[in-house]
Amino acid sequence: MVGHESPPEPRRRPRQARAQRTVEAIVEAGARVFAERGYAGSTTNHIALRAGVSVGSLYEYFPNKDAILAEVADRHVQRMIGPVIELLDTAEPAPEGLPDWLDRFVERMLAVHLESPELHRLLLEEAPHHPAIDACVLQMETSLAHRVRTLFERDAGVSLRDPDTAAHLVVQTVEALTHRFAHHGIHELSPQAFVAEVTRLLAGYLERSRRGA
Amino acid sequence: MVGHESPPEPRRRPRQARAQRTVEAIVEAGARVFAERGYAGSTTNHIALRAGVSVGSLYEYFPNKDAILAEVADRHVQRMIGPVIELLDTAEPAPEGLPDWLDRFVERMLAVHLESPELHRLLLEEAPHHPAIDACVLQMETSLAHRVRTLFERDAGVSLRDPDTAAHLVVQTVEALTHRFAHHGIHELSPQAFVAEVTRLLAGYLERSRRGA
């Protein structure tokens, strides 16, 4: 009769799993509520309600409202740069193909910006500049810049005088322009034309910046 | 008083010199307090206190907190673009001098961003996207882009395929990069080097974009 009365599953698991689900629900609810109502307009009660959880539970897992924002921001940024990093990491060494992958880079950045624009805008523009968010964004940029620089260096055709600066400028420019375009557009410019134009902008820069030039 | 809901009284226009001084003090205090504490962290009482004025006086001239922000934003933007517009309007027609005035343009934009960076950051990044601010910023950009385009067209050496788009991209890029640089810098890059690099970025683009190219 030993080991008979208790199911083989560990006892603590369900609790932890439940807790995990609760946290998950809160973060997701947070993302939606923040996106819909802005930071100041969102209350912890809204979020708890949307998560199907009581405020008490919310405070069981997050010390305050900002902590929810930080988590939401972190996840959002991770989800955003994932595809971009993947692209950068799998880029073929192709000297003459520079414009080609620039094109693909810009294209993917734009795609990523168009995905959940409200949340994105919130995090980058409206949210009080919480250290956590600032850190997130800087880290994202550094991470991308680092990979872009690696590509520059690996690519024989692009041997720049100051590859690090170039990489940062490129990343910042693409980030800023796609962000802007995703939100306000530029006249009637189509996304394709926009991507082409930004690619041209960067290609010109990189050619000019070659060490030999 | 339920169901009586009289419309919010129109605010007083300052007529006497004393009133004018009060308004001035409120706007200036608003700029400072907003810059120091952020939008949400600033209260109308803070602003009134800093202005050396009672809350009542504040509400005599501004219907609510947002209205103060709008006024602060408007003045800030006017003060910011003034020098840049002046530069653009007095630029000499100089085909071969393109890099030269690009350089001066970037330089002045950076100077302008370094002036009251906290306030600037507030208005562009943190403030809830108040229509008034959005309008301000878009108008500023349009205004600059228009002048830049005029310069492009007047300058024989830069006959672009799509001068309008190019002008917008240039303005947005400069705005974004200088803004960013003013706030976070890029490693140890000096302001001079930064300006030179951005100039190179834009010059490459414009050369590439020539109609003949």
Add this chain to the structure above:
Amino acid sequence: MVGHESPPEPRRRPRQARAQRTVEAIVEAGARVFAERGYAGSTTNHIALRAGVSVGSLYEYFPNKDAILAEVADRHVQRMIGPVIELLDTAEPAPEGLPDWLDRFVERMLAVHLESPELHRLLLEEAPHHPAIDACVLQMETSLAHRVRTLFERDAGVSLRDPDTAAHLVVQTVEALTHRFAHHGIHELSPQAFVAEVTRLLAGYLERSRRGA
């Protein structure tokens, strides 16, 4: 939060016994505070304090000050007309007894007015004419008039030309006179004498109004 203006959240319905007690305390405190200080002189903080509850709790259950007044009014009216309606509903059919039940009717109305005269005065005279209160009062009157009319019709001795109008006049007259008497009296007139006099007034009217007359 400009232009976000979320609709006022629907208030919580008390579910737990504790919450029910809180609501009860607020309504009772409201009745007292309103009666003592008048509507304008009463603040939500006064009421909360008197109820032994925080303002926050008050707003948990009532969207605003008026809502408290409405609830207080409703309860007061219900409590007031209860005894009167009971009297009317149990009146014996007694043709020659008309003066008798008129007497009892006036007597009970006076009793009811003497009960919590301050609150009563507030609701009928001072309170901003909130729809809820108006409705309450009209409904009360209609309700009483309807029953009075039924009594008239049932009573063979009182077959009026226009029983509906008569019923309304009777109810309004009794209401107005007892209300007045309860608050200011008439010289040194004793309550008994007052009741007798009003009964005489009405009896005269009803006799005169008989169809045959």
Add this chain to the structure above:
Amino acid sequence: MVGHESPPEPRRRPRQARAQRTVEAIVEAGARVFAERGYAGSTTNHIALRAGVSVGSLYEYFPNKDAILAEVADRHVQRMIGPVIELLDTAEPAPEGLPDWLDRFVERMLAVHLESPELHRLLLEEAPHHPAIDACVLQMETSLAHRVRTLFERDAGVSLRDPDTAAHLVVQTVEALTHRFAHHGIHELSPQAFVAEVTRLLAGYLERSRRGA
């Protein structure tokens, strides 16, 4: 050359006349503003503005908001009872004509209530029970009751047991019923029918109350 340089008009007159006009303007503006926006909804600034006067001037002549209300109330009551008193004072001694002048009394009271109902309602129902208003109303009632009593006594046909009480009841009843009717009506009852009905009500009472009865 004596008495030559100064015009014969007294110097102070213009100032007083102007002041008188100012007071007049304020009281009239007060009446309108109170009637339109209710007591709480009216501000001294509203009243001053409407009167074409500065707040400062308003406080030159009235110590506070209540004082304006009191004056407005007083004038209103005077204007109201004027015609009624005139009627009572010129009534012919006419024993058999009792119903006749009751009819005219009720009719004139109704007319008077229909004149500026908003202001009237404000003063009797909404305004905080300011002593001044209470006094006004009581005085009005006393004044009318006194005259009615005189009529009763003069009129041989109506020799009541307690003429004073009867007079008060009559006045109060007419006041209450016409007030009510002017504001809410009774079903579809026409004003004529209403007057007739109230007359009947009172006539019945007075007949019953004769000493001999």
Add this chain to the structure above:
DNA sequence: AATGAATGAGAGTTCATTCAT
């Protein structure tokens, strides 16, 4: 005598957070 800018106590209301259940 008149102006109207300035005052500031105090109103109603919100919401992040706590804690008894």
Add this chain to the structure above:
DNA sequence: AATGAATGAACTCTCATTCAT
């Protein structure tokens, strides 16, 4: 672990009143 009732400091905004001009 979870609930949700309770908290209360803090906010925005009003308006009767004062007083320098």
